[in-house]
Amino acid sequence: MFTVNKVGLVTSHLHTMKAGDIMGVRGPLGNWYPWGIMEGKNIVIIGGGFAFTTLRSSIIYMLDPDNRTRFKDIHVIYGARTPGMLLYRDELAQWEKRDDINMHITVDATDDPDWKYNIGFVPTITDQKAPPGDAETYAIICGPPIMIKFTQPVLDKLGYAHDHIIMSLEMRMKCGIGICGRCNIGKEYVCKDGPVFTLDQLNNMPKEYYDPILILWQLKKVL
Ligand code: FES
Numbered sequence: 001m002f003t004v005n006k007v008g009l010v011t012s013h014l015h016t017m018k019a020g021d022i023m024g025v026r027g028p029l030g031n032w033y034p035w036g037i038m039e040g041k042n043i044v045i046i047g048g049g050f051a052f053t054t055l056r057s058s059i060i061y062m063l064d065p066d067n068r069t070r071f072k073d074i075h076v077i078y079g080a081r082t083p084g085m086l087l088y089r090d091e092l093a094q095w096e097k098r099d100d101i102n103m104h105i106t107v108d109a110t111d112d113p114d115w116k117y118n119i120g121f122v123p124t125i126t127d128q129k130a131p132p133g134d135a136e137t138y139a140i141i142c143g144p145p146i147m148i149k150f151t152q153p154v155l156d157k158l159g160y161a162h163d164h165i166i167m168s169l170e171m172r173m174k175c176g177i178g179i180c181g182r183c184n185i186g187k188e189y190v191c192k193d194g195p196v197f198t199l200d201q202l203n204n205m206p207k208e209y210y211d212p213i214l215i216l217w218q219l220k221k222v223l
Helices: 011-014 051-063 091-098 122-129 145-158 200-203 212-222
Strands: 043-049 073-080 102-107 137-142 163-169 197-200
Touching: 011 091, 043 122, 051 073, 051 091, 051 137, 073 163, 091 102, 102 122, 122 145, 137 145, 145 163, 163 200, 197 200
Parallel strands: 043 073, 043 137, 073 102, 137 163
Antiparallel strands: 163 197
8 A cells, every 4th residue: 555645746646546557666675674673572653744654554564463462562652733634544543442552643733622632742742651661662763853853862761772763764765776875874875774774773874864954955965
């Protein structure tokens, strides 16, 4: 299943396609979440905005009847700017009803009197709802850089070791196979060596991924 945000030429065209039309897809590319080392552990999923697409696949994977016993407690912290910007609302509602996953949905703001979930930014809700970090717990984060920038200190405060914080980076990509040099952070290619890195690994890279100003510079370099 693909989730396509209509933002440019290619994605606008994809939105005009009909059932039965043919499109080509290259892949799989890059690495993946380290499910092997996370087996038997508590998993905290933290996501914001459209980046939740990636995390949704991971939640579906963990909740699959063949896989659910391979993981301990699952927490999901998912934020969007407004209720209308939450993705996969049908699935969120289903997961809310289950007792083998702890859902913490939040929005930055709403004037909807019927809103029954959290109001607050993802780092704040993480501080309030995430379990403490220990050797048995991994956090998986995907979202806008600004969300990650402010969530990381919260995880530090909660005691998460940096090799237990797993991030999926978003960068503009062209070739997807480590040739064109569009996506690199230092010597690492997000398309080939990532997009999944532990915070430990990211700490050894230039900080451009975290700094919005440097990110804009990076985008300008690409465009
Ligand atoms: S997209 Fe070309 S090197 Fe990564």
